[in-house]
Each structure stands twice: as structure tokens, then as C-alpha cells.
Amino acid sequence: MPPRETVLKQIEGASRGFEALLDNDLVQAKQILSSDPDSAFHLVGLGLSAFLAAILSREDDELRNAQETLIRAETMANNEANAKRAKGETAGIFPGGTEYKLLTGDATIGQALIAIMSESYVEFVKAIWKMNKSYKIFMGIFKTVFPEDVSENDSLHDIFTRLNDRYLEQTTKPQPAVESSGGFFSSWGRKKPSAVAAPHLRHVSSSSAIPTLPSTSASNGDAAIAASAPVSELPSRSGSSTDLSTSFANKVTLADSAGNAEVDSYPSPLWANDPLTKLVISGAALGSGMFGLIFSMLPPKMRKMISWFGFSNSNRPVALKLLTIAASTGDDVHGYFASLTLVTFYGFLLLMSGWQASEPTYLRSLSTILGRVHDRFxxxxxxxxxxxxxxxxxxxxxxxxxxxxxxxxxxxxxxxxxxxxxxLLVFELSWLYLSQARFVETADAMERMCTLNSWSHATYIAIAAGALVDEINDQRRRGESPSAEIVERADKLLAKLRGLCGLKRVFGEKPVTEVFILRRLEAQKAKLERWIRAGRLKEGAKLWEVVRISNASELGLFWATIGGRSPASGIQKQIDLLSSFSPPPRFGPASSSVSPATPSSTLGRTETRSSTLSGNISRRRTSVASTTPSAAPIPPPSSATDDLDTTAEILQRDLLLGILYTAFGHYDSSHYALAIQFLDAVLAASPAEVGEEKWVVPFAGWHRAVVELKTGDAETKDMESAKAKEVWRRQMDRANGWLDQVLATGEYDMKTRLESRVLMLRDEIQMKKVKVGLA
Incomplete structure (x- = not known):
């Protein structure tokens, strides 16, 4: 067991190493973290650095190296946790050895996450066992740090006050002589003073005696509650590893259980300059908060199943509070991971839940947490x-x-x-370009992904090829001949797509996106054969010549890139493109930028349409007020003349247009009525009309629920609360009805991903119910 001074130096060194990693200097991070082979702190940091690099690169060698490093780190940390130590020795204000038990939990959960990424069912079973072990470690430490527990009704002010009171009590007691002890557990759970109490805390009896930071003003002009804390400098790139925590103090915006914006002011932590106490509190809050957040997002059946392994605690508000404590307390690896977990969670909700009970709250929370850490890095x-x-x-x-x-x-x-x-940057850039309907740039970015990691090159290439086909079709829409360069690129990418599918395995199975891509590829090849048989194309025609609904659009739908938070210009361009295909859309006005006479042309070939954008629109139009799907069948398309030559393809376009018009509703709520028409048409389709594209109906049901909630926002914007309450009762009942239908649907593509979105949306509905007084 190293002496306290050595432990403090090890914590400082390991923190500097991990900070180098977060500042994009992996070489320096590895050098620092490899400099002390006898330090469990350094070894765990080295393992977590390797873990981050591995999950981003998806390279087998990186994953293997990360796993081996974390196994060594677990062994070293576990040995130190159980080593004999001097009587009265503490980890800050906590029992001696707690810091090493925390490191054991860190190393174990890292191993579990790597095992989950493997291709083996055996490794997956190991991952469950490792997760359970880590969970028990973190929950044991949690009970030591938070003996009074943390409830949903506890404010951050209450929690920090209790922690500060305990820290003050422990650090103002007389220091006993350090004696030899029989072992670690002899001091567990007993209150022991810190071996080094902060000088400004000695000989005081209450928090009122602690120097306070001057109160600040919030953005809305309200004065913040004065914070009791040691004064330190604001974070900077040249700051030390103990500078960051003070900048987290004073205020945070969270969504309460009703979805209201809850601004919670709280005192700064008194242990900000006590590395050991900070490490333990931050780590305990991160571990329990992260597990709680993960469990809260699992489907009920999955939650029940994992409870057999000892997992519990799925209260999301409590989990978010704990993660906020970790982010506000620790500038070690736990504090950084807590910040990263929070911004990822809020972002995931904003993108994937479709509708939020309190969108501004999530945006403010994400911005505040991100701004604090970004100032440092x-x-x-x-x-x-x-x-x-x-x-x-x-x-x-x-x-x-x-x-x-x-x-x-x-x-x-x-x-x-x-x-x-x-x-990560390039992948995000790809989706941004697609949301703007910048198809060539989308393809460029997705092709670049194949040089950056080895996850699913089939997925990257499918999106890239689909985006290039979208560009070809958009050039046709504008009356231009497709670019020879773009045509050649699209042809090459589509040609190698089949060979890429199935190269990657997850638990011995193909990734769900690749299963979908391969099935859609077969459908497009069948379409090519139909067009050749109909004399529409010559023998030897290429696949890109028949594709109209591309993989870029389909996978963009699954990743909430099509519609959602897209800019208005991108939404309009995608609507124009989809509306240019024959037969024309069944509802809504024809795109002003589409000419009925525009031919569907290919290089060296010309195709004629038997139907135009002006034809049959009025015959197919239904009442804007309709909210009940019509059972009228889709007029049969023709493979000899129509771009979309099956009812399944028409339904795919209906779904995409419904999603795009829903997104347009953010800019003009009158578009919601048109979105409802398209989505209802999909929901009214018969199994024969849907064919193999079974996924379109449940996805339409989920988006239909989203539209109900968005129209609720629009209707109640300036309405008095009593009337708004009745509107929300109706809208939420309808939304839940659509979600019930989604969950009752059998097997289809991307089912597990959609079901997770159903659960997220239901959580938001429940929060809104509480907010308006319906629960």
C-alpha cells in the first residue's frame, strides 16, 4: 500500500494523462499513463484511454489491447483495495481502500463494454457477469458516500448540503494517531478524519464560517444563491487538474419529473481541493448514475430480465441528479465521463424521441454542461x-x-x-450534409468513414451510394443530364455493396443495418429485372438506373436525419425530389420546382412517363381534417412507366413525405395536416400492399404519435390551462394509441431501435401529463 503522498501524486499524474487524451494528444496521454507501472490509477487510465480509442476505431487489435490493459488494472486495483493498511487511514473522508475499489469498478465496466462489442456469445455472457460485478462495487461505494440515499424529491442543493456537512464534520475532528491495522474492513463504515484537512476548514463549527464565492447572475437576471467553497481559478487549457470543479458550481437546469425546467442552485463542494474525497464522491455518483440511466432506458421486459442478475435502480431523475453531481464535483476521469454521459443522453433524447415535454430544458442543460467542459478542452x-x-x-x-x-x-x-x-466528427458531418440534401458531400464523408474505422463499411457505402443516386435523380428532376463522374462513382459503390454485407458480425449475427441493406438490394435487383423485361431498359443496365428510394433516405430515416431537426431548405429539397417520381404523391400540391414534362432520363437512354405530377392529384386528395386512415387501396403502378412500380415503394415515399412534412411543421404548423394524410395512408395499407417492407407501418405509427404531440403544442400555445388540459388529454390518448399499435406489431426491420424510441417518447408523454395535471 503506497503512502498517502504517493497516492496523491499518482492521482495527479493519472489526471494529467487523461486530460491529454481529452485534448486530442493520445501520444502524450499514453506516455504519462505508462510512466508509473506500479500505479493502479495510471493503469486504469491507460486502459480507459485504450478503451476509448478501441470503441472509436473498432479495430480488433485495439480492442484486445484495451481488454488486456483493463484486466491488469483490475487485478492491481483489487490487490490494493484488499491490502492491509494503517488503522485510521482514509481515502479523503472515506474508509481507506475505497479509492481502489472504485478503480476496480472502473476497470471492470470497461471490460464489460468491450466484451459487448465482440462477436462472441461467450463474451456477451462474460460481459453480463462483469457488469454485475461492477454494479455491485459501485452500489457498495454509493451507500458509503450517500448513506441517506438520494431520492427523486431531493434537490441538488439538499444533496450537496448533506455532503458538505459531512465533509465539514469529518475534517474538523481532532486527528488521531495512525496505527497499524488488521486490514481494510476494520475501518469500513467508521467515521475517520482526513489525514490532511484543508487549512481553511480547521477550527470552524459550521458552514457559515467558510469563505463564500460572490453570488452571480443567471442569464435571466435572477441572482444565484451564494456558494460556499474554496476559491480557485476558472478552468483554462493551462490550468491544473484541480481547477475545473469550481466552475461547475451554483446552478444547473434539469427537467423535473413533470418535464418542467427546474433550475437548481446548490453550494460549491467543500472538497474541491481534496483529490481523494473528490475522486470517491465523483466516482460513486458516476457509477450509480450511469447504471441507473441505462436501466431506465431499457424496455420493461429487458429490465425485468436483468433484475435476475441483481440489477435494479432505474429512476431516471435520480440518475440525472447523480451524474450532475459527478460532473459538478470531479475533474478526474469520472467527472469528464459524467459530463460526456449527460450531453450524450440529452442529445439522444433531442434527436431520437421525436418530441419532448420540455425541449428548451434539454437544450439549456446540454449547453451548460458542454460549455463548462469545452472551456477546458x-x-x-x-x-x-x-x-x-x-x-x-x-x-x-x-x-x-x-x-x-x-x-x-x-x-x-x-x-x-x-x-x-x-x-465521430466525419460521421456527424455526413448526417449534417444529408439533412441539408447535399448529396455529393454526404457520399464523400461516408466514403471517408471507411478509412477511419472498421465498424460496418457496408453501411457507410450503402449511404454513400444512395446519396449519389439521390444526386443523379435530383439532376434529372432539374432537367439535367446526370454527371458522368457521379454515375461512375454510384455504379462502383453499388457493385461492391453485396460483398461488404456480412463481413461484420455482432454476437455472431450480421448488424441489423446490413440485414436491411442486403434485403433492399435484392428488391432493387428485382426491380431492375422487371424494367428490363418490360423493355424499359436494355440488357446490361445498371442498378442505379432503377433506384428511386435510396439507402441514404431509408437509413437517414432510421437515424432521425431525414426530417427531425433538418433545415427548411433541406426538407424542401428532399420533398421536391420524392415528389418528382411517378406516380405523383397522393396528397398535397405538386412541387413548384418540378415540371410535368421533365423526362426520367439516363445516359444514352430516355424514359417516358405515362403519369405526370399534375395528373390525378385532385382525384387522390383527401380532407385535410382527416385523422382516420382510409382503407382505399393504392392504384396499381406500372413497371413500364412509373418510377415507383410497386405499392411498397409508394408507401415508402408516403412515409418519408409524412416525416418531412412533420419536420416542416416546426417552421409552419399548417404542414402537420399534410403529414397526417401521408402517415395515415401508410397505416391504412393492407399486408399485400406493404409486401416485404413491413417496417413502414410501425414507423408510420410512431411518427403518427409524434404528429399528435406536435399538434398539441401548436394548439395549446396561447390557450388557457383548463382548455389546454383537455386538448392534451385527447392528444396524448391518441399518441399512446398509436404507440400501442407499434408495440403490438410483429417482426420487422429495425424493430429494437424503434421500440427504444417508443419508450423514450412514452417517458416524455408521462412527463407532460404530470406537467399539465393529468397524472
Whole structure:
């Protein structure tokens, strides 16, 4: 067991190493973390650095190295946790050895996450066992740090006050002589004073005697509650590892259980300059908060199943409070991971839940948490990425693109040893370009992904090829001949797509996206054969010539890139493109930019349409007020004349148009009525009309629920509360009805992903019910 002074130096060194990683210097991070082979702190940091690099690169060698490092780290930390130590020795104000038990939990959960990424069912079983072990470690430490527990009704002010009171009590007691002890457990749970109490805390009896920071003003002009804390400098790139925590103090915005914006003021932590206490409190809060958040997002059946392994605690508000404590307390690895977990969670909700009970609250929370850490690491890829994501969530896509392009350009000029993180930037850039309907740039970015990691090249290439086909079709829409260069690129990518599918395995199975891509590829090949048989194309025609609904659109739908938070210009361009295909859309006006006489042409070939955008629209139009799907069948399309030559393809377009018009509703709520018509048409389709594209109906049901909730927002915007309550009762009943139908649907593509979105949306509905007084 190393002496306390050595432990403190090890914590400081390991923190500097991990900070180098977060500042994109993986080489320096590895050098620092490899400099002390006898330090469990350094070894765990080295393992977690390898873990981050591995999950970003998806390279087998990286994963293997990370796993081996974390196993060594677990062994070393576990040995130190159980080593004999002097009687009265403490980890800050906690029992001696707690810091090493925490490191054991860190190393174990890292191993579990790596095992989950493997291709083996055996490794998956090991992952469950490792997760359970880590969970028990963290919950044991949690009970030591938070003996009174943390409830949903506890404010952050209450929690921090209790922690401060306990810290004050422990650090103002007389220090006993340190004696030899029989072992670690002899001191467990007993209150022991810190071996080194902060000088300004001695000989005081209450928190009122502690120096306070001056009160600050919030953005809305309200005065913040004065914070009791040791004074330290604001974070900076040149600051030490103990500078960050003070900047987290005073205020945070969280969504309460009713979805209200809850601004919770709280005192700064008194242990900000006590590395051991900070490490334990931050780690305990992160571990229990992260597990609680994960469990809260699992489907009920999955939650029940994992409870057999000892997992519990799925209260999301409590989990978010604990993660906020970790982020506000610790500037070690736990504090950083807590911040990263929070911004990822809020971003995921903003993008994937479709509708939020309190969108401004999530945006403020994400912005506040991100801003604090980004001030410390302005060039760190993980924080730059989330700055871009925040801009995207705020529908500032051009700003988001600029943030990423600037970061990639800077790294190309100055160098970046943490290149694995670039894949995150490029992947986000790909979706941003697609949301703007910048198809060639989308393809460029997705092709670049194949050089950055080895996850699913089939998925990257499918999206790239689909985006190029979209560009070809858009050039046709504008009356132009498709670019020979673009045609050649699309043809090459589609030709190699089949060979890429199935190369990657997850638990011995193909990734769900690749299963979908392969099935859609077969459908497109069957379409090519139909067109050749009909004399529409010659023998030897290429696949790109028949594709109209592309993989880029389909996978963009699954990733909430099509519609959602897209800019109005991108939405309009995608609507125009989809509306240019024959037969014309069944509802709504024809696109003003589409000419009925525009031919569907290919290089060296000309196709004629038997139907135009002006034909049959009025015959197919239904009442805007309709909210009940019509059972009228889709008029049969023709493979000899129509771009969309099956009812399944028409339904895919209906779904996409429904999603796009829903997204347009953010800019003009009158578009919601048109969205409802398209989505209802999909929901009314018969199994024969749907064919193999069974996924379109449940996805339409989920989006139909989203439209109900968005129309509720629009209707109640300026309405008095009593009337608004009745409107919300109706809208939420309808939304839940659509979600019930989704959950009752049998097997279809991307089912597990859609079901997770159902659960997220239901959580938001429940929060809104509480907020308006319906629960």
C-alpha cells in the first residue's frame, strides 16, 4: 500500500494523462499513463484511454489491447483495495481502500463494454457477469458516500448540503494517531478524519464560517444563491487538474419529473481541493448514475430480465441528479465521463424521441454542461463534436457544419494523435450534409468513414451510394443530364455493396443495418429485372438506373436525419425530389420546382412517363381534417412507366413525405395536416400492399404519435390551462394509441431501435401529463 503522498501524486499524474487524451494528444496521454507501472490509477487510465480509442476505431487489435490493459488494472486495483493498511487511514473522508475499489469498478465496466462489442456469445455472457460485478462495487461505494440515499424529491442543493456537512464534520475532528491495522474492513463504515484537512476548514463549527464565492447572475437576471467553497481559478487549457470543479458550481437546469425546467442552485463542494474525497464522491455518483440511466432506458421486459442478475435502480431523475453531481464535483476521469454521459443522453433524447415535454430544458442543460467542459478542452474532439451536435439540435446546421469542418481542417494542419476520434466528427458531418440534401458531400464523408474505422463499411457505402443516386435523380428532376463522374462513382459503390454485407458480425449475427441493406438490394435487383423485361431498359443496365428510394433516405430515416431537426431548405429539397417520381404523391400540391414534362432520363437512354405530377392529384386528395386512415387501396403502378412500380415503394415515399412534412411543421404548423394524410395512408395499407417492407407501418405509427404531440403544442400555445388540459388529454390518448399499435406489431426491420424510441417518447408523454395535471 503506497503512502498517502504517493497516492496523491499518482492521482495527479493519472489526471494529467487523461486530460491529454481529452485534448486530442493520445501520444502524450499514453506516455504519462505508462510512466508509473506500479500505479493502479495510471493503469486504469491507460486502459480507459485504450478503451476509448478501441470503441472509436473498432479495430480488433485495439480492442484486445484495451481488454488486456483493463484486466491488469483490475487485478492491481483489487490487490490494493484488499491490502492491509494503517488503522485510521482514509481515502479523503472515506474508509481507506475505497479509492481502489472504485478503480476496480472502473476497470471492470470497461471490460464489460468491450466484451459487448465482440462477436462472441461467450463474451456477451462474460460481459453480463462483469457488469454485475461492477454494479455491485459501485452500489457498495454509493451507500458509503450517500448513506441517506438520494431520492427523486431531493434537490441538488439538499444533496450537496448533506455532503458538505459531512465533509465539514469529518475534517474538523481532532486527528488521531495512525496505527497499524488488521486490514481494510476494520475501518469500513467508521467515521475517520482526513489525514490532511484543508487549512481553511480547521477550527470552524459550521458552514457559515467558510469563505463564500460572490453570488452571480443567471442569464435571466435572477441572482444565484451564494456558494460556499474554496476559491480557485476558472478552468483554462493551462490550468491544473484541480481547477475545473469550481466552475461547475451554483446552478444547473434539469427537467423535473413533470418535464418542467427546474433550475437548481446548490453550494460549491467543500472538497474541491481534496483529490481523494473528490475522486470517491465523483466516482460513486458516476457509477450509480450511469447504471441507473441505462436501466431506465431499457424496455420493461429487458429490465425485468436483468433484475435476475441483481440489477435494479432505474429512476431516471435520480440518475440525472447523480451524474450532475459527478460532473459538478470531479475533474478526474469520472467527472469528464459524467459530463460526456449527460450531453450524450440529452442529445439522444433531442434527436431520437421525436418530441419532448420540455425541449428548451434539454437544450439549456446540454449547453451548460458542454460549455463548462469545452472551456477546458476547446480543441478536444469529443467536445467539439458535441458543440456541433448542439448546433444541429438547435437547427443551426450551417453552424454545425462549420464547427466540424474547422476542427478537421485544424487537425489536418496541426496534427492529431487521437485520430480515432475523427470518425465521430466525419460521421456527424455526413448526417449534417444529408439533412441539408447535399448529396455529393454526404457520399464523400461516408466514403471517408471507411478509412477511419472498421465498424460496418457496408453501411457507410450503402449511404454513400444512395446519396449519389439521390444526386443523379435530383439532376434529372432539374432537367439535367446526370454527371458522368457521379454515375461512375454510384455504379462502383453499388457493385461492391453485396460483398461488404456480412463481413461484420455482432454476437455472431450480421448488424441489423446490413440485414436491411442486403434485403433492399435484392428488391432493387428485382426491380431492375422487371424494367428490363418490360423493355424499359436494355440488357446490361445498371442498378442505379432503377433506384428511386435510396439507402441514404431509408437509413437517414432510421437515424432521425431525414426530417427531425433538418433545415427548411433541406426538407424542401428532399420533398421536391420524392415528389418528382411517378406516380405523383397522393396528397398535397405538386412541387413548384418540378415540371410535368421533365423526362426520367439516363445516359444514352430516355424514359417516358405515362403519369405526370399534375395528373390525378385532385382525384387522390383527401380532407385535410382527416385523422382516420382510409382503407382505399393504392392504384396499381406500372413497371413500364412509373418510377415507383410497386405499392411498397409508394408507401415508402408516403412515409418519408409524412416525416418531412412533420419536420416542416416546426417552421409552419399548417404542414402537420399534410403529414397526417401521408402517415395515415401508410397505416391504412393492407399486408399485400406493404409486401416485404413491413417496417413502414410501425414507423408510420410512431411518427403518427409524434404528429399528435406536435399538434398539441401548436394548439395549446396561447390557450388557457383548463382548455389546454383537455386538448392534451385527447392528444396524448391518441399518441399512446398509436404507440400501442407499434408495440403490438410483429417482426420487422429495425424493430429494437424503434421500440427504444417508443419508450423514450412514452417517458416524455408521462412527463407532460404530470406537467399539465393529468397524472
Amino acid at each position: 476547446p480543441n478536444g474532439t469529443l467536445w467539439v463534436l458535441n458543440r456541433a451536435k448542439l448546433a444541429r439540435y438547435e437547427r443551426r446546421s450551417e453552424d454545425a457544419v462549420g464547427i466540424i469542418v474547422d476542427a478537421l481542417g485544424r487537425e489536418a494542419k496541426e496534427g492529431n494523435s487521437f485520430r480515432e476520434a475523427d470518425s
